[in-house]
Amino acid sequence: xxxxxxxxxxxxxxxxxxxxxxxxxxxxxxxxxxxxxxxxxxxxxxxxxxxxxxxxxxxxxxxxxxxxxxxxxxxxxxxxxxxxxxxxxxxxxxxxxxxxxxxxxxxxxxxxxxxxxxxxxxxxxxxxxxxxxxxxxxxxxxxxxxxxxxxxxxxxxxxxxxxxxxxxxxxxxxxxxxxxxxxxxxxxxxxxxxxxxxxxxxxxxxxxxxxxxxxxxxxxxxxxxxxxxxxxxxxxxxxxxxxxxxxxxxxxxxxxxxxxxxxxxxxxxxxxxxxxxxxxxxxxxxxxxxxxxxxxxxxxxxxxxxxxxxxxxxxxxxxxxxxxxxxxxxxxxxxxxxxxxxxxxxxxxxxxxxxxxxxxxxxxxxxxxxxxxxxxxxxxxxxxxxxxxxxxxxxxxxxxx
Numbered sequence: 001x002x003x004x005x006x007x008x009x010x011x012x013x014x015x016x017x018x019x020x021x022x023x024x025x026x027x028x029x030x031x032x033x034x035x036x037x038x039x040x041x042x043x044x045x046x047x048x049x050x051x052x053x054x055x056x057x058x059x060x061x062x063x064x065x066x067x068x069x070x071x072x073x074x075x076x077x078x079x080x081x082x083x084x085x086x087x088x089x090x091x092x093x094x095x096x097x098x099x100x101x102x103x104x105x106x107x108x109x110x111x112x113x114x115x116x117x118x119x120x121x122x123x124x125x126x127x128x129x130x131x132x133x134x135x136x137x138x139x140x141x142x143x144x145x146x147x148x149x150x151x152x153x154x155x156x157x158x159x160x161x162x163x164x165x166x167x168x169x170x171x172x173x174x175x176x177x178x179x180x181x182x183x184x185x186x187x188x189x190x191x192x193x194x195x196x197x198x199x200x201x202x203x204x205x206x207x208x209x210x211x212x213x214x215x216x217x218x219x220x221x222x223x224x225x226x227x228x229x230x231x232x233x234x235x236x237x238x239x240x241x242x243x244x245x246x247x248x249x250x251x252x253x254x255x256x257x258x259x260x261x262x263x264x265x266x267x268x269x270x271x272x273x274x275x276x277x278x279x280x281x282x283x284x285x286x287x288x289x290x291x292x293x294x295x296x297x298x299x300x301x302x303x304x305x306x307x308x309x310x311x312x313x314x315x316x317x318x319x320x321x322x323x324x325x326x327x328x329x330x331x332x333x334x335x336x337x338x339x340x341x342x343x344x345x346x347x348x349x350x351x352x353x354x355x356x357x358x359x360x361x362x363x364x365x366x367x368x369x370x371x372x373x374x375x376x377x378x379x380x381x382x383x384x385x386x387x388x389x390x391x392x393x394x395x396x397x398x399x400x401x
Contacts, residue, residue: 001027001037022361022368029056032383034366043391045367047380049197050229050341052260054302055380061259061298068294076285087293090300091268094238095251099274101267102288106228106254107143109265112282113191113224113252114147116267118167119276121188125220132188137173141198142191142226154198174204176211183215189222189250190215194240197229200374201336201343209244216249222273223248228265232256233381235339236313238303243338249273259299264292308381312339315388319377322392331399333373342377343370346399356398363394 002010007025027037032055034042047053054061068083075081088100101116103109117134121127136142136151149157150164158164169187171178173196194209196202216223225248230240233256241248250273254265267274286292302308316339323335323342334345346356353369360367360375367375379388 004037007037022357022366024361024366031055031057032380032387040364042361042364042366043379043387045365045377045379045391047378048260049255049368050232050234050378051255051258053233053256053308053381054259054299055382056260058259058382060302061261061295064294064298065261065291068291071290073291074286074289077283077288081290081293083290083293083297084288087288087297090297091253091257091266094300094303095253095268096247097251097268098271099269101274101277101282102292103265103267103284104263104286104292105143106252106265107145107148108284108287109228109252109254109267110142110148110191110226111145112267113189113226113250115282116250116269116273116276117189117191117222117224119281120222120273121186123276124272125188127186127188131186133167133169133184133186135169135171135179135182135187135190137192137196138170139173139196139199139202140191140193141196142193142228173199173202174208176208176215179212180215183219183221187219187221189224191224191226193226193230194243194246195230195235195338195341197341197376198370200345200371201341201376203336203338207244209241209246213244213246213248222250224250224252226252228252228254230341232299233303233308233312233339234341234378236316237309237339240338257296257299258292259295261295262292264296312381315381315383315385316340318385319388319392322389323377326396326399329399337377340379340381340383344375344377344395346373346375348373350399350401359398360394363398365391365394 004025025037026034028035032044034044091100092098103112118132121132138153142148147165149161151168152158169182171182213223225241227239231253250269258264326332327335331347333347336343353373353375357367357369369375
């Protein structure tokens with residue numbers, strides 16, 4: 001097994017530098033803990049950006065994957081397989097919808113949602129060909145494909161990747177007046193994160209999501225909720241939209257749907273919306289494969305108990321109380337979030353988010369920075385209160401200097 005030094009040197013030499021990871025080399029993981037190649041243990045307070053909501057190596061999910069590995073892993077969509085129908089039916093039921101279009105990664109699901117909304121706009125709403133508009137929010141993060149970065153306001157994600165895909169209108173997040181002003185007869189969808197994760201776990205003002213829902217319904221526009229990070233228990237509800245009693249026209253799901261075992265994503269909507277597709281118009285060789293369906297079915301079975309949602313709500317309340325106390329001391333300028341998810345703005349005098357993340361790593365806690373001075377906290381939902389408190393104590397110590 002390589003040492004940390006040799007592994008980092010090899011990665012630096014042979015992999016593209018499209019990420020700037022913390023200098024830790026993980027060799028194994030269990031629950032909320034990861035162990036590096038030299039045996040040092042770290043508390044995972046990021047959970048793969050919510051892909052690991054159920055923890056590393058969750059026994060139920062690993063067993064489901066192993067059982068499927070012995071049967072069949074891939075058929076492509078050229079043929080049916082015996083897990084597909086159940087996967088679609090269960091996911092539609094979980095979302096309160098009718099139809100599912102499975103893909104693999106979150107970005108693929110967002111691309112699928114964009115194509116769905118445009119086709120619905122032309123075939124159902126009657127928008128003139130080539131004129132469909134989709135409204136998105138500033139500071140969004142929906143992925144990094146060419147089309148998606150075309151409507152990003154993040155310079156690092158967007159610069160030097162043009163020419164950009166037209167058809168998107170960007171409005172300030174949380175501003176219903178701006179949203180209403182941007183809508184025209186050619187608007188086919190509003191694509192929003194109910195909570196903006198990459199932007200620093202930004203929670204919109206109370207009533208915003210309900211306002212988006214009312215406005216889109218009145219104007220015959222699809223409300224597309226990107227719940228790739230916020231969904232499947234993270235905020236204390238199955239979906240973050242539930243905090244305002246909102247049901248969108250379309251859910252975009254990923255990350256936790258694959259249980260941290262395999263990439264699984266999906267667009268879930270009504271038959272009136274997803275029914276616009278016909279054979280050959282969209283697809284994926286691996287989308288909805290038997291292994292993915294088997295793992296996702298177990299994820300959904302776990303979510304149906306409500307155990308993980310309740311745990312995220314209860315531990316999330318505790319997390320935010322503790323972070324609020326840190327903010328009173330001045331080392332933390334702001335705390336945002338919901339459930340077991342928080343964005344913490346560190347006072348610039350104490351260091352950048354990257355520097356704070358590195359100091360926490362030295363103490364055995366792994367988090368990730370974003371936008372300069374912000375760190376994100378999103379541990380697996382199965383984390384114990386004792387481990388969560390230990391991680392928070394390390395943060396306190398770092399902030400004390």
